[in-house]
Amino acid sequence: xxxxxxxxxxxxxIDRRFPVTENLERHLTKHPVPKKVNFYYLFGAxxxxxxxxxxxxxxxxxxFYTNTEEGAFASVEYIMRDVEYGxxxxxxxxxxxxxxxxxxxxxxFRGLLYGSYQxxxxxxxxxxxxLLFLLMAEGFLxxxxxxxxxxxxxANVILSLFGAIPYIGPDLQVWIQGDxxxxxxxxSRFFALHVVVVPLxxxxxxxxxxxALHEVGAGNPEGVDIEKHRDSKGMPLDGAPFHPYxxxxxxxxxxxxxxxxxxxxxxxxTGGGYLIEKPNFEEADFLKTPDHIAPVWYYAPFYSxxxxxxxxxxxxxxxxKFLGFIIFAxxxxxxxxxxxxxxxxxxxxxxxxxxxxxxxxxxxxSFITLGYLGTxxxxxxxxxxAQICTVFYFAPFILMPIYTKYEKTLEVPxxx
Amino acid sequence: MRYFLILLFGLGLYTFPAGENKCGxxxxxxxxxxxxxxxxxxxxxxxxxxxxxxxxxxxxxxxWNRLQxxxxxxxxxxxxxxxxxxxxxxxxxxxxxxxxxxxxGAPDLTLRxxxxxEDWIYTYLRTFYDDPNQLTNSNNLVYPGTSMxxxxxxxxxAQELDKDGKIISKSKGSLTKxxxxxxxxxxxxxxxxxxxxxxxxxxxxxxxxxLFFIVFTAVMWLLYREYAKEIK
Numbered sequence: 001x002x003x004x005x006x007x008x009x010x011x012x013x014i015d016r017r018f019p020v021t022e023n024l025e026r027h028l029t030k031h032p033v034p035k036k037v038n039f040y041y042l043f044g045a046x047x048x049x050x051x052x053x054x055x056x057x058x059x060x061x062x063x064f065y066t067n068t069e070e071g072a073f074a075s076v077e078y079i080m081r082d083v084e085y086g087x088x089x090x091x092x093x094x095x096x097x098x099x100x101x102x103x104x105x106x107x108x109f110r111g112l113l114y115g116s117y118q119x120x121x122x123x124x125x126x127x128x129x130x131l132l133f134l135l136m137a138e139g140f141l142x143x144x145x146x147x148x149x150x151x152x153x154x155a156n157v158i159l160s161l162f163g164a165i166p167y168i169g170p171d172l173q174v175w176i177q178g179d180x181x182x183x184x185x186x187x188s189r190f191f192a193l194h195v196v197v198v199p200l201x202x203x204x205x206x207x208x209x210x211x212a213l214h215e216v217g218a219g220n221p222e223g224v225d226i227e228k229h230r231d232s233k234g235m236p237l238d239g240a241p242f243h244p245y246x247x248x249x250x251x252x253x254x255x256x257x258x259x260x261x262x263x264x265x266x267x268x269x270t271g272g273g274y275l276i277e278k279p280n281f282e283e284a285d286f287l288k289t290p291d292h293i294a295p296v297w298y299y300a301p302f303y304s305x306x307x308x309x310x311x312x313x314x315x316x317x318x319x320x321k322f323l324g325f326i327i328f329a330x331x332x333x334x335x336x337x338x339x340x341x342x343x344x345x346x347x348x349x350x351x352x353x354x355x356x357x358x359x360x361x362x363x364x365x366s367f368i369t370l371g372y373l374g375t376x377x378x379x380x381x382x383x384x385x386a387q388i389c390t391v392f393y394f395a396p397f398i399l400m401p402i403y404t405k406y407e408k409t410l411e412v413p414x415x416x
Numbered sequence: 417m418r419y420f421l422i423l424l425f426g427l428g429l430y431t432f433p434a435g436e437n438k439c440g441x442x443x444x445x446x447x448x449x450x451x452x453x454x455x456x457x458x459x460x461x462x463x464x465x466x467x468x469x470x471x472x473x474x475x476x477x478x479x480w481n482r483l484q485x486x487x488x489x490x491x492x493x494x495x496x497x498x499x500x501x502x503x504x505x506x507x508x509x510x511x512x513x514x515x516x517x518x519x520x521g522a523p524d525l526t527l528r529x530x531x532x533x534e535d536w537i538y539t540y541l542r543t544f545y546d547d548p549n550q551l552t553n554s555n556n557l558v559y560p561g562t563s564m565x566x567x568x569x570x571x572x573x574a575q576e577l578d579k580d581g582k583i584i585s586k587s588k589g590s591l592t593k594x595x596x597x598x599x600x601x602x603x604x605x606x607x608x609x610x611x612x613x614x615x616x617x618x619x620x621x622x623x624x625x626x627l628f629f630i631v632f633t634a635v636m637w638l639l640y641r642e643y644a645k646e647i648k
Contacts, residue, residue, distance in 0.1 A: 035647050077477050077527070080614060087614035240647045248636070248643045255633030259626055266622025270530075281530035281611070 027214055032239030033246050034220035036416045040110035041218070043103045045250040046257050050100045051206065057093040058195065061086075065145070067191035069184025072147035073283040091269040097139055098275050099261055101298035104132060112338070113360060115223055115347030120216045122339040127209040129336045134202050136299070136332070141194040143296065147187060148280030153293045155190075156182050161306075161328075164321040181286065223347030224416050238416035274375070292377050300374025301367050305331050305393065307378060308386035327390065334397045341397055344404035346412050353407030359396035366392035440558035441581075445535035446542070448601055450608035452615050458487050461606025464599055466498065468567050472522035475510040478610050483510070486613055521563065529604065529611040538604045541568065542597065545575040545583055557583065572596045 015021050025031075064083050066075035079086035108128065111117055117125035144155045159182060163173035178185040217227060226236040240246070270276040274297045279290045295303040309324035318326075344352055349360060366389035373386050439445035452458065462483070484494045484506065494506065501513070529537055540558040544566040547555035554566035573589030591599060609615065 074477075080612065081477060081479075081482070087612075087618065091618075245643055245647055248640045251636035252633050252640050255629055255636050258629040259633065262622065262625045262629060266618055266625060269618075278531055278533065281527040 027210075028243040028247075029241055030235075031214055031242040032226065032236045033218045033242050034224075034226050034416060035238050035240050035245075036222075037218075037220050039253070040106065040113070040221070042250060042253040043107035043110060046253060047100070047103050047107060048206075049254055049257065050096055050103060051202070053092060053096045054100065055199065057089045057096065058199075060089045061093055062195055065191075067145070067188045069147070069187055072145065072187060076146045088265070091265045094276055095261060095265050095269060095271075097142065098271070098296070098298060099257075100135060101139065104135060105298075108132065108335070109364065112363070113349045114219055114221050115342065115344070115349075116219050117339040118342060118344075118347050119339070121213075121219065124209060124212045124216065125339055126336060127205050127212060129332075131202060131205050131209065132335070133332060134198055134205065136302075138194060138198040138202065139296075139298065141190045141198065144187060144190045145194060146280060147284045148277075149282045149284055149288070149290050150277045150280040150293070152182060152284035152286065153279075153290055154295060155186070157293055159186075161321070161325045164319060164325055166317055166322065169322075219347065220416060221348055221350065222416055223351060223412055224414070226416065229415060294375050294377075297371065297375060300372070301370040301393075302328055302331055302374075304370035304374035304386045305390050307374070308383060308390045310383060310387075331390075331393060334394065338397065338400070341400040342404050343401050344407075344409060346409045348412075351410040351412050352404070353409055355403035355407045359400070359403065362392045363396040366390075439536060439539055440543075440556070441560060442539065442543070442557055445533070445539040445558070448534050448538035448604055450529075450534050450605045452605065452609045453619065454605065455488055457602045457605050458609050459489070460599070461602035461604070461609075462487060462498075464603045465606055468571075469525065469603075470510075470512045472514070472520060473525045474512060474514050475526045475610050476524045477526040478510050478613065479507055480504070480510060481506040482613055486609070486616060525607060525610070527611050529607045534604055534608055537607060538600060541600045541603065542572070543575075543583060544568070544572075545577050546586060547577075568596075568600075571599065 011021065061079060064075060064079045064086060066072055076090070079090050081087075083089075111125060111128065140155075140158060144151045159173055159177060162176055163169045165172060174180060176186075177183070178189055220226070224238065226238040229237040231237055235241075264271065264275070268275075270278075277294065277296065294300075306324045306328040309327050310320055312318050312320040312323050344356070346352055349356060370386060370389045370393065373382050373389070376382060480494060480499055483489065484491065489498070499506070504513075532540075536558065540556060543557035544554050545557070546553065546566075549555075550561070552563065552565040554569070556562045556564075569589065571589050571591045574586040575583050576586045578584050585593075589596065612618075
């Protein structure tokens with residue numbers, strides 16, 4: 001390799017033993033990315049930033065946090081009051097969790113809009129879906145740790161879902177909790193999972209996600225294959241090296257993200273009760289149920305789906321709660337199979353037909369409506385709307401093989 | 417399609433029945449937003465707290481010396497007038513010698529403002545009225561059946577309900593209505609501070625962090641434009 005010979009002797013000494021330069025070129029300085037993309041393509045970089053914020057602030061919080069039933073709540077207040085800048089670490093971590101989901105939803109919606117799951121990017125999408133699943137688990141486990149009222153009772157609601165599984169349910173719930181009720185034993189195992197197991201899996205999957213992406217190449221809003229036209233050096237004509245072009249386009253976005261992020265951290269860390277819920281400033285009390293158990297906003301759409309299922313299948317022995325759990329799980333699971341549901345010959349929504357566009361609007365609006373309903377107490381009308389929205393959430397995916405196959409698509413241009 | 421979406425969102429919003437923001441029996445709480453940067457107000461609030469609340473309510477997460485530093489209290493006043501107990505050190509929590517779980521069930525107030533909200537506490541403190549059916553001889557509009565006696569009656573004067581359930585003044589207290597409301601604002605302000613002492617630094621310094629990132633974004637934007645020219 002030419003670059004190896006040109007570099008100084010220390011670098012070439014290392015390169016012969018460990019391919020630093022080769023990997024830097026492969027993933028950064030020579031990795032081609034499309035020249036023209038839109039803002040949707042910045043969320044991946046922002047997600048990396050948030051992931052790092054969560055890891056760094058998480059390490060600091062872990063230094064002062066006590067993972068026992070007696071000490072957890074007090075140790076969080078100790079962090080808020082007696083640890084220097086502990087409040088900043090805690091608010092960055094709690095706001096970071098919301099930011100993580102916010103960016104993740106946009107990042108995945110980008111994928112749906114521009115077909116970032118289509119051949120050959122199926123694995124990129126699959127790893128991403130696993131990351132969403134892990135993020136949801138991570139958020140849930142972390143939410144229990146401050147041991148406030150909402151931590152305790154929301155965890156109770158979610159754990160009772162496992163108890164609703166026929167035959168094995170009750171035993172499974174006890175096995176997960178490690179106790180007959182949600183207790184300090186559950187808290188300390190959730191702590192272990194939250195700080196070690198899930199983050200390790202997430203790091204591994206982020207690496208897989210990026211390696212797979214760099215193998216198949218990043219997409220663009222037009223759905224044009226930039227690999228088709230290359231210059232004499234083998235660089236795609238519509239592409240530019242990741243570094244410096246992509247890195248420097250991400251930096252202003254990171255700056256804007258930090259402005260919003262720190263505006264929330266410093267001036268509205270509880271987000272009016274949506275980011276840190278009011279009952280969570282009261283220590284968990286297993287004798288006192290809060291008036292209204294609401295999930296944090298980022299789980300609200302899925303919680304709404306869960307609550308919308310008010311009926312079971314009695315002759316199969318399926319209770320409404322268990323059916324709700326199945327539909328709830330399916331609402332995430334269905335994302336995994338999207339690459340095989342889409343039969344369209346074009347990638348981007350820009351060249352797909354009217355049915356695909358309607359489907360995306362339906363999906364997005366029902367997701368938002370479900371999210372709104374999920375934070376509110378139930379009544380009959382809300383349940384009905386949640387049921388309609390649940391149908392609209394699934395319909396775009398279930399009908400995808402049909403409408404993508406038969407709808408009229410536009411011709412994709414040759415170049416960006 | 418578009419109409420359908422509007423209908424859908426409309427329905428979603430329509431499901432917000434009136435009264436979900438209810439403040440006890442009131443339609444809504446009287447608004448009050450704490451300003452923890454007003455040290456004088458915090459000091460006045462502390463005064464009211466020490467005179468009227470500290471007999472029953474602890475502040476088990478707030479340290480005396482933290483209070484001294486944040487509220488600018490001279491050391492002699494802290495030790496002689498506020499702590500007034502040689503067994504208590506300035507680094508101790510403000511528990512006033514009360515047991516962890518109060519015998520009469522008065523809750524610890526350190527985080528109460530964050531649980532209930534500033535509006536709620538402000539309204540609660542001002543809506544006590546005489547009710548002979550209650551054990552304490554008084555009741556509350558925001559929290560009906562409250563077991564807290566109307567300890568502020570000397571300041572506010574007695575109140576009662578008229579035929580429509582509206583609160584009216586029954587006798588005069590030592591403060592006028594406006595003075596009493598202001599005094600309660602100071603008290604809630606102090607409680608809001610107690611629930612999050614870091615709020616003072618947080619709200620004071622946040623603006624510099626944001627200004628830094630505005631400059632950072634501007635510089636990075638200019639840099640990005642230079643690079644973007646190259647690949648046009």
